[in-house]
Amino acid sequence: MAHYATGFVSEEIANHIKRSDSFDGPGIQVSMYDFPQLQLRKKKLLKFIPENSVIGRIFDFEEKNIVIVKSTAKLIFEHDLYTWLIQDGQFVCVDKASSMSHFVSETIATLNNSLDDATKKECLDSLYTITQTLDGVYMADASSQWKKNIKLLVKGLKEATPSSKESWKQVAKTFGQAGLSHHKTLFIK
Structure with a gap:
C-alpha cells in the first residue's frame, strides 16, 4: 500500500x-x-x-x-x-x-498471470467469507487453532457456491502446474 x-x-x-x-x-x-x-x-x-x-x-x-x-x-x-x-x-x-521464497514467488506469479480477473475475484471473495468463520483475530491467533481452522476452511469450501467451487478447482489445478514448473528453484543455493 x-x-x-x-x-x-x-x-x-x-x-x-x-x-x-x-x-x-x-x-x-x-x-x-x-x-x-x-x-x-x-x-x-x-x-x-x-x-x-x-x-x-x-x-x-x-x-x-x-x-x-x-x-x-x-x-x-x-x-x-x-x-x-x-x-x-x-x-x-x-x-x-531463500529458495523457498523464490519458489513461492514464482509459483504465485505464474498463478496470477494464468488466471482471469473474474476467477481471482471469485476465489478471494469466497476466501474472505470463509476466513470470517475462523477462530482468532490475528494470524498468530488463527495459527494456534490451526486444526480447528483447517476443518472450518474445508467446511467453508464444501458449502461454497458452485461457481466458487469451480474457481477453486481451476486455482488448485493451475497452482499445482505452476508449482511443478518452478520446483527446481527449491534447490538453488
Whole structure:
C-alpha cells in the first residue's frame, strides 16, 4: 500500500516524501510500473522482507530496493514483524531470499498471470467469507487453532457456491502446474 500510495499521490505531496518503506507488503502489479509517475518515484521505494517471504513477494518481480531480514519464524509466519531480528538497533540482514521464497514467488506469479480477473475475484471473495468463520483475530491467533481452522476452511469450501467451487478447482489445478514448473528453484543455493 505504501508503494502504491507513493506512486499515485499528487506531485505536491510526492515532493515531501523522502522514502516510502514497505514491510513485507504485497507489491504492485508489474503493469503498474509502466505508469510515468511511478517510474519517476521508484527510487523512493524501499521494501523490507523476511528471508522466507511469501506475502512480500506477491507481485514483486524486481529485486531492486529490497532489504532481506533474518527472522525467527518460518514461512507465512515471518510476515509478523516482531519475529524479525534486530541487533544494535538495525535489522539483521541476509544477502538473498531463500529458495523457498523464490519458489513461492514464482509459483504465485505464474498463478496470477494464468488466471482471469473474474476467477481471482471469485476465489478471494469466497476466501474472505470463509476466513470470517475462523477462530482468532490475528494470524498468530488463527495459527494456534490451526486444526480447528483447517476443518472450518474445508467446511467453508464444501458449502461454497458452485461457481466458487469451480474457481477453486481451476486455482488448485493451475497452482499445482505452476508449482511443478518452478520446483527446481527449491534447490538453488
